[in-house]
Structures are given as C-alpha cells and as structure tokens.
Amino acid sequence: GESVGLHLPTLSVQEGDNSIINCAYSNSASDYFIWYKQESGKGPQFIIDIRSNMDKRQGQRVTVLLNKTVKHLSLQIAATQPGDSAVYFCAEKTWGSNFGNEKLTFGTGTRLTIIP
Amino acid sequence: DAMVIQNPRYQVTQFGKPVTLSCSQTLNHNVMYWYQQKSSQAPKLLFHYYDKDFNNEADTPDNFQSRRPNTSFCFLDIRSPGLGDAAMYLCATSRDVRLAGPPAGEQYFGPGTRLTVT
Numbered sequence A: 001g002e003s004v005g006l007h008l009p010t011l012s013v014q015e016g017d018n019s020i021i022n023c024a025y026s027n028s029a030s031d032y033f034i035w036y037k038q039e040s041g042k043g044p045q046f047i048i049d050i051r052s053n054m055d056k057r058q059g060q061r062v063t064v065l066l067n068k069t070v071k072h073l074s075l076q077i078a079a080t081q082p083g084d085s086a087v088y089f090c091a092e093k094t095w096g097s098n099f100g101n102e103k104l105t106f107g108t109g110t111r112l113t114i115i116p
Numbered sequence B: 001d002a003m004v005i006q007n008p009r010y011q012v013t014q015f016g017k018p019v020t021l022s023c024s025q026t027l028n029h030n031v032m033y034w035y036q037q038k039s040s041q042a043p044k045l046l047f048h049y050y051d052k053d054f055n056n057e058a059d060t061p062d063n064f065q066s067r068r069p070n071t072s073f074c075f076l077d078i079r080s081p082g083l084g085d086a087a088m089y090l091c092a093t094s095r096d097v098r099l100a101g102p103p104a105g106e107q108y109f110g111p112g113t114r115l116t117v118t
Helices: none
Strands: A004-006 A010-014 A019-025 A032-038 A045-051 A056-058 A062-067 A072-077 A086-094 A103-106 A110-115 B004-007 B010-013 B019-025 B031-037 B044-050 B053-056 B064-067 B073-078 B087-094 B113-117
Touching: A010 A019, A019 A032, A019 A086, A019 A110, A032 A062, A045 A056, A045 A062, A045 A072, A072 A086, A103 B044, B004 B087, B010 B019, B019 B031, B019 B087, B019 B113, B031 B073, B044 B064, B073 B087
Parallel strands: A010 A110, B010 B113
Antiparallel strands: A004 A019, A019 A072, A032 A045, A032 A086, A056 A062, A062 A072, A086 A103, A086 A110, B004 B019, B019 B073, B031 B044, B031 B087, B044 B053, B064 B073, B087 B113
16 A cells, blocks of 8 residues: 655754654655644644645745655754654645545654754 | 644543543534544544545444534544553544645644543
C-alpha cells in the first residue's frame, strides 16, 4: 500500500540554528502534502502545506521543499526556538471521488528537541 | 477559544467495559474525523463523517463505532475495550472542500482524549 515515512525518528538542534526534517513518500500520484506539529499532550497543528505543482513554499520561519523526482519533502525551520520542540509529522492528503472522503495519511513522525 | 473540544481529556476504563468519547466543534464544519494515536506513533484514521454519511476505514475493528447526532457533536464508542485499545483518540474537523475547491479542507484537531484500559 501507499505510505508516507520519515527518515529520522529524533533530531536535536541548538537553539537559534536551523533544522531540517525529512519525509519520503511512495505514491508518485500524491499531489498534496501537509506538515503538522504536535506538542506533548496536544493534537496535531497545521504548519504548512504544499501542492505537487510547487517545489517550494515559505511560511513564517518555515519552508517546505518538495522533490517529486525522488518523492521527498522536507520541512526547514529557521532560527529554532524552544517552542519548536515537538513531534513533526508529514501527511499526505487524498480525496475520494466526491471530495468528501478526505483522508490524511501520516508519516512516522520526527521528535525535534531544541537544546538551549 | 477552543474550536474542537474533546471530553474527557483522560479516560480510564476497565477491560471489556464500554466507553464513549465525545467531540464537539464550534467551527460548523461538516466533516468530522476520529483518529487513534498510540504512543510514539502517527495518528491513524478510524472513520469520518461527511455530514451524516459515515465512512469507515477498511481496517478499523468492529469494536469501534461512531455516532454523529448533529453537526456539532461526534462520539466514539468502544464496545469492548481491550488493552491494545489504550491510546490517544483525536477528533478533527474540516469544511467541505467543494466550497473553496481543493486543496482546501484543512483539518483542525482537538487536544485528544487519552484512554487507559485497566
């Protein structure tokens, strides 16, 4: 079946440095991806999304890169802060024929720890 | 202001004793989802409601049921909880993508209910 997976389960970054979290996907027809942040004891929170007709999208301190050739996307967080410590998931969104059957398939998750 | 509310935040139930988790939303979204998230794992979709239409995932056990009496509320019923059902249960909502066109339909997650089975 199709899957969305992450390369690394944990990542430690010095405060102020940039961090990069990677994700691989297997479905070449996938066309919409989302990054979520999940803090301890909370539900996932939308960070940024990207469609397959783009290779880069920027938000506030975050950038998502999509490489369709190798089916890989990454989340870059600039100037990391203690509040960035969380688990980050990439997710693929798909729709059914009536667009009602929306489904998110999450990757494994990467735990990002910011070192003061 | 809370938009997706889950009660209770922590629930303890006994092995085999039915339990119901609740979710309510103030967003007036027509789609509501239930996910199961086990420790150190990604959320896994159990089922979702598109308005009143129930959509079950193929691998969701029959032990899990859901009810949606109105737009605002959705319930997850576990008929006979086993030890393996201990997890965080996440509720999420989204609006109809056809109103705004894909790829709209961002899912808003509640804080989750952590279920312990003793």
